[in-house]
Amino acid sequence: MMAAPAFLSAQWRALVMLNYEVAPEVLESRVPRGVELDLWEGRALVSVVGFLFLKTRVLGVAVPFHRDFEEVNLRFYVCREVDGEVRRAVTFIRELVPRAAIAWMARSIYHEPYTACAMRHRVTHGFCQYEWKLGGRWHELGARFEGEPREMAPGSEQEFIFEHYWGYTAQRDGGTVEYQVEHPRWRCWDAKEAWLEADAAAVYGREFAEALRGRPRSAFVAEGSPVVVRRAVRIA
DSSP: OOOOOEEEEEEEEEEEEEEEEEOHHHHHTTSOTTOEEOOBTTBEEEEEEEEEEEEEEETTBOOTTOSSEEEEEEEEEEEEEETTEEEEEEEEEEEEESOHHHHHHHHHHHOOOEEEOOEEEEEETTEEEEEEEETTEEEEEEEEOOSOOEEOOTTSHHHHHHOOOEEEEEOTTSOEEEEEEEOOOOEEEEOSEEEEESOHHHHHOHHHHHHHHSOOSEEEEEEEEEEEEEOOEEOO
8 A cells, every 4th residue: 555645744853751551441532433552561551752843844845933843742552453464553642832833733634632832942962851831830841861872672662652653543523544654763762860740630631640640650762863744544
């Protein structure tokens, strides 16, 4: 089957992933029709992700003042089998960006749960920090790491978290769209220290508050790379 045309190209850099275990029933109502939860060793995981969206082009066009920005999202993991191929994928619970036009486009075209808010970041060697302002206060996600990045071990939790090349989004009419994400395999660090200082109930909903107030079960940082996001297609 031919790949769908490219919708967006960019570079995703300095990705911080804080991963938390939640009860599967917290996610079941959010699973798009036609896919199922993808569990890690029987556990349902969500990830709070912060990263830099750089050199962005939509349909090959670079939009002034909308090329470089931060994104922070909360996502979980799903999968779908197509002709014997298991497509491991992500579904988003909330996505934050600092540009209203980007949030509007993502909501209008893909029905993705985007919100625009003030954001800022600080990224240096061994340190990544992302902040966003909602509800009249600043919230923060960050990690410290050391040394050189390493290849992900096959079958590791790092590989489960990062190696997802599909996305699924529930539509307002109850249907589902699927899109493909292309990028090379990333090199990663295990975070030496990681933190989420946020009002989790206000940002993500009360059902996630207890899990996100605790320590993450794992925390990783990835170098990132150029990426291509292909146009969404509706699945049967």
